[in-house]
Amino acid sequence: MSDSSPRADFLQHLRSALADGSFVRLVLGKPRAGQLLVKITAERVVTARGARLQLHFRERQRDLTKPADAAAIVDAFELRVGDALGSAHLYTTTTLWQFEINKKGADRLTRGRLSAPPAAPAPHDRPKHREIAPADAPWLRTLGLAGADGRILADATDKFRQINRYVELLLPLCEQAGLTARESVRVFDMGSGKGYLTFAAWHALTRSLGRRAEVSGIEARPELVELCNAAALAANCDGLTFTSGRIVDAVVPAADVLIALHACDTATDEALFRGIRAGAALIVAAPCCHKEIRPQLRAPAELAALARHGIFAARLADMVTDSLRALLLEAHGYQVKVFEFIDASHTPKNTMLAAVRRARPDEAAAGRARAEFAALKARFGIERQHLETLLGAPVAPSA
Numbered sequence: 001m002s003d004s005s006p007r008a009d010f011l012q013h014l015r016s017a018l019a020d021g022s023f024v025r026l027v028l029g030k031p032r033a034g035q036l037l038v039k040i041t042a043e044r045v046v047t048a049r050g051a052r053l054q055l056h057f058r059e060r061q062r063d064l065t066k067p068a069d070a071a072a073i074v075d076a077f078e079l080r081v082g083d084a085l086g087s088a089h090l091y092t093t094t095t096l097w098q099f100e101i102n103k104k105g106a107d108r109l110t111r112g113r114l115s116a117p118p119a120a121p122a123p124h125d126r127p128k129h130r131e132i133a134p135a136d137a138p139w140l141r142t143l144g145l146a147g148a149d150g151r152i153l154a155d156a157t158d159k160f161r162q163i164n165r166y167v168e169l170l171l172p173l174c175e176q177a178g179l180t181a182r183e184s185v186r187v188f189d190m191g192s193g194k195g196y197l198t199f200a201a202w203h204a205l206t207r208s209l210g211r212r213a214e215v216s217g218i219e220a221r222p223e224l225v226e227l228c229n230a231a232a233l234a235a236n237c238d239g240l241t242f243t244s245g246r247i248v249d250a251v252v253p254a255a256d257v258l259i260a261l262h263a264c265d266t267a268t269d270e271a272l273f274r275g276i277r278a279g280a281a282l283i284v285a286a287p288c289c290h291k292e293i294r295p296q297l298r299a300p301a302e303l304a305a306l307a308r309h310g311i312f313a314a315r316l317a318d319m320v321t322d323s324l325r326a327l328l329l330e331a332h333g334y335q336v337k338v339f340e341f342i343d344a345s346h347t348p349k350n351t352m353l354a355a356v357r358r359a360r361p362d363e364a365a366a367g368r369a370r371a372e373f374a375a376l377k378a379r380f381g382i383e384r385q386h387l388e389t390l391l392g393a394p395v396a397p398s399a
């Protein structure tokens with residue numbers, strides 16, 4: 001006997017659409033009286049790195065966006081529609097299914113008419129998805145990126161775009177590193193500068209993922225530390241603090257995430273070293289100027305043309321430096337991805353290394369990385385690489 005009811009049928013359409021790829025959007029609404037939750041939207045978003053599913057929870061006081069999978073979307077319907085919300089609209093590439101529960105608790109399912117093509121638009125004509133809603137981020141005001149009315153200032157739009165891009169990158173990395181399942185997450189941001197991206201990381205963890213987070217910015221310039229601490233206090237960013245000091249001296253007793261964005265030259269190596277030694281589940285670095293390898297680099301004869309022109313030699317040195325860093329991370333139990341962080345028009349230093357610690361050691365992969373590291377160094381005549389030196393040195397005592 002078939003178990004058919006409007007609810008079961010709707011669920012069946014939802015599961016099928018998610019399984020066969022025709023799912024476009026699910027909107028759960030009609031909040032019951034007294035509910036904090038107003039609406040849930042699940043959709044397939046298209047980013048520069050491909051399509052992914054996400055859930056957006058709108059509550060009376062705040063918005064929360066999370067990466068999702070099919071099971072989480074089905075759960076959202078099963079758990080929230082009934083007690084908290086009274087309607088569900090499923091948009092597929094061909095059909096709109098409308099599920100409603102009336103005041104007496106009776107439910108019904110109707111097939112609606114799609115008034116507009118529902119398919120997810122291509123990345124270039126899709127309205128830009130913003131992880132950070134300025135209204136939900138008072139720190140944008142205290143950092144001077146938004147005005148008193150909460151609107152992003154005209155001269156801060158590029159920075160705001162960069163912050164959002166960063167959050168878009170960070171969220172799936174946190175998920176891959178298993179951090180979305182944790183109650184609280186401890187983050188160190190080395191060379192935090194004016195703090196924009198440190199605040200953004202705090203926002204991603206606490207607001208987008210709903211975790212408790214202790215986020216520490218480490219910065220050599222005390223005046224920036226003072227400014228950032230004042231801004232965090234003014235915006236009530238609980239758990240976000242900044243400390244003055246050098247990365248090499250930073251005490252990192254335990255860290256889930258280690259971030260180093262545009263930390264100068266070998267400061268990136270010092271930050272990576274801290275992350276590896278702390279056993280961080282996720283290490284994210286966007287290297288800045290690369291001065292250590294360039295004077296050592298001797299291109300092998302058959303590749304001499306690659307290093308003949310100064311600009312190419314500098315780029316080659318950058319690539320060799322970051323490849324060596326990626327290999328050292330792999331040799332220490334991480335899976336590494338390298339990609340473009342922000343548009344090259346903002347800064348040519350836009351490479352990001354994202355390292356997620358393997359759940360289980362993979363000795364073969366680590367051994368391969370060690371061999372490739374040694375071969376690359378030898379091939380380009382490199383004698384010293386700062387991260388290798390640090391990793392070879394005794395571990396600094398930590399508190």
Ligand SMILES: C[S@@+](CC[C@H](N)C(=O)[O-])C[C@H]1O[C@@H](n2cnc3c(N)ncnc32)[C@H](O)[C@@H]1O
Nearest residue numbers: 191192193219220245246247261262263264267
């Ligand atoms: C280019 S800024 C980047 C700031 C921020 N991470 C970002 O990407 O927007 C680099 C910052 O790192 C700091 N810095 C550089 N070397 C450092 C070190 N060894 N220890 C601590 N801070 C350092 C600098 O003072 C500067 O504020």
